[in-house]
Amino acid sequence: DIQMTQSPSSLSASVGDRVTITCRASQSIDTKVNWYQEKPGKAPKLLIYFSSNLQSGVPSRFSGSGSGTDFTLTITSLLPDDFATYYCQQSYISPFNFGPGTKVDI
Amino acid sequence: QVQLVESGGGVVQPGTSLRLSCATSAYTFTYYGMHWVRQAPGKGLEWVAVIWYDGNNKNYVDSVKGRFTISSDFSKNTLYLHMNSLRAEDTAVYYCARDLGHRIPATGIMDVWGQGTTVTVSS
Numbered sequence: 619d620i621q622m623t624q625s626p627s628s629l630s631a632s633v634g635d636r637v638t639i640t641c642r643a644s645q646s647i648d649t650k651v652n653w654y655q656e657k658p659g660k661a662p663k664l665l666i667y668f669s670s671n672l673q674s675g676v677p678s679r680f681s682g683s684g685s686g687t688d689f690t691l692t693i694t695s696l697l698p699d700d701f702a703t704y705y706c707q708q709s710y711i712s713p714f715n716f717g718p719g720t721k722v723d724i
Numbered sequence: 725q726v727q728l729v730e731s732g733g734g735v736v737q738p739g740t741s742l743r744l745s746c747a748t749s750a751y752t753f754t755y756y757g758m759h760w761v762r763q764a765p766g767k768g769l770e771w772v773a774v775i776w777y778d779g780n781n782k783n784y785v786d787s788v789k790g791r792f793t794i795s796s797d798f799s800k801n802t803l804y805l806h807m808n809s810l811r812a813e814d815t816a817v818y819y820c821a822r823d824l825g826h827r828i829p830a831t832g833i834m835d836v837w838g839q840g841t842t843v844t845v846s847s
Contacts, residue, residue: 619786650832652832652833652834654769654834656769660839661819661837661838661839661840662761662769662819662821662834662837663837664824664833664834664835667824667833667835668833673835705768705769707769707771707832708832709831709832709833710832712774712783712832713771713783713784713785713786714759714771714774714832715771716768716769716770716771717768718768719768719769
């Protein structure tokens, strides 16, 4: 199985900050990485698929990059609505494992 | 708009069974694969199972293989998760999610999610 790791596990930031979250796969997975946002009591939300494709309706301050084993999610100019937990997930092969998550708080 | 609504969760004893349902609406159910994802209390997301759009291919995480079965009822536009031999470690919020792929093998990308149903396995 492909294992996903994320760093940092949590971070504190302020409104307006630029935030970068990294994700690493245990083996090369091309660009088959997706990013989700989760808020307490709400369903996860797809932000980015295939490493860099912005899901419809997601603000352009979110962006993704990477290929092979190393990937990043960047949020430029953090807004209050962006404080949440972010998960990467590989869709290269089943089981479609998630990373452990990165909590972004104030 | 596209909607997924899970139901069937509850409190059950170890070793018993439960069936979760995911009612879908506002899209053509037969065109999309579906997933179950769970989240144990205070933990991260764990992918559980997928079924392709045609219902002919299914995959599971190792921890549920042989105990859980994913299925689709195309006449009811509903996804199911049949869970047998439940264990305490199956305690979680269970989400159903639609696969992004349209009439293709499941991509593993989940673009629409339900609100979840809670399963608690406890004696």
